[in-house]
Amino acid sequence: MDQLRAQLIRGVGASIALAPNPAPVMPRENSAAPVQPSVQFTSSNVEESVLSKFARFTPNNVEGFTRSTATLLPRTAKIFVVWTVLFLALLITLYSFGFAPVGILEIGDTIKSWFTSGQQSSLGVSATHAEPANLETPVVATLPATTEARILISAIGVDAPIIIPASRDLNILNDALLKGAVYYPDSGLLGAIGNVLIFGHSTGLSIVRNQNFEVFNRLQELKEGDIIRIRAEDREYWYRVRSLSIKDARETEVLMSTTESVLTLVTCKIFGGNGKESRYVVEAEFVRSYPLAI
Numbered sequence: 001m002d003q004l005r006a007q008l009i010r011g012v013g014a015s016i017a018l019a020p021n022p023a024p025v026m027p028r029e030n031s032a033a034p035v036q037p038s039v040q041f042t043s044s045n046v047e048e049s050v051l052s053k054f055a056r057f058t059p060n061n062v063e064g065f066t067r068s069t070a071t072l073l074p075r076t077a078k079i080f081v082v083w084t085v086l087f088l089a090l091l092i093t094l095y096s097f098g099f100a101p102v103g104i105l106e107i108g109d110t111i112k113s114w115f116t117s118g119q120q121s122s123l124g125v126s127a128t129h130a131e132p133a134n135l136e137t138p139v140v141a142t143l144p145a146t147t148e149a150r151i152l153i154s155a156i157g158v159d160a161p162i163i164i165p166a167s168r169d170l171n172i173l174n175d176a177l178l179k180g181a182v183y184y185p186d187s188g189l190l191g192a193i194g195n196v197l198i199f200g201h202s203t204g205l206s207i208v209r210n211q212n213f214e215v216f217n218r219l220q221e222l223k224e225g226d227i228i229r230i231r232a233e234d235r236e237y238w239y240r241v242r243s244l245s246i247k248d249a250r251e252t253e254v255l256m257s258t259t260e261s262v263l264t265l266v267t268c269k270i271f272g273g274n275g276k277e278s279r280y281v282v283e284a285e286f287v288r289s290y291p292l293a294i
Helices: 003-016 043-053 061-098 102-115 170-179
Strands: 126-128 151-153 157-163 181-183 193-199 227-230 235-248 253-255 261-269 278-291
Touching: 003 043, 157 227, 227 278
Parallel strands: 126 253, 157 181, 193 261
Antiparallel strands: 151 157, 151 227, 181 193, 227 235, 235 278, 261 278
């Protein structure tokens, strides 16, 4: 028994001596990365972070910011006022030379009309009479103010009412222009010897709320021979265009005394040139009239 035990011990020792060293265990490629410690956002952490952000706004800093703002605002206001004055001065200069945009020209004309008076209409046309009437007293229109009249020019698509004011007062004429074409008081009778003067607005604005601002927009397109029709009460009067001219506003003068039966249409020339400083003047001769109802 003792011999057998000794042999077994020697066999085990030999096997241990002959056994190779175990290979080192390599970590797997897909082994999980070590877990990082998580950060917990507690109310105390957030409060400390917010307080640290606003820590720089000390009472001294706030006071300095208030002082700088109080200094900056007056400077900004002064710059704004200076630029506004310069801008208005530029517009006034451009308006005086007729180079301002059309909208500015029209606004300027309206403002100018508040401070001017006289026989000149808002279109810058003066009517010459043998005995000029006193503008301080109303003048009875050659056509009764109650007359219902319209002007129709198929060549340029005009179909507008004719307003017949009872006075040549500038304010009254300007108000009438807002309602349609205007018959100049004390001008000729339709179809009779004399000069019938009718004037109206024109504008370069693409969109207008009051369509009467563009009643004579296409007056410059009229050609010799085109027919102008005027309906008044129960008759229609035909006039044939014989001339179209462009005249300076300061030189535009319409003679009321004539040996012919004529019609004169006047509006502003707003495209190119001197703009509002020029006028389109259309002269037409009487052809015929006929009753609208029998």
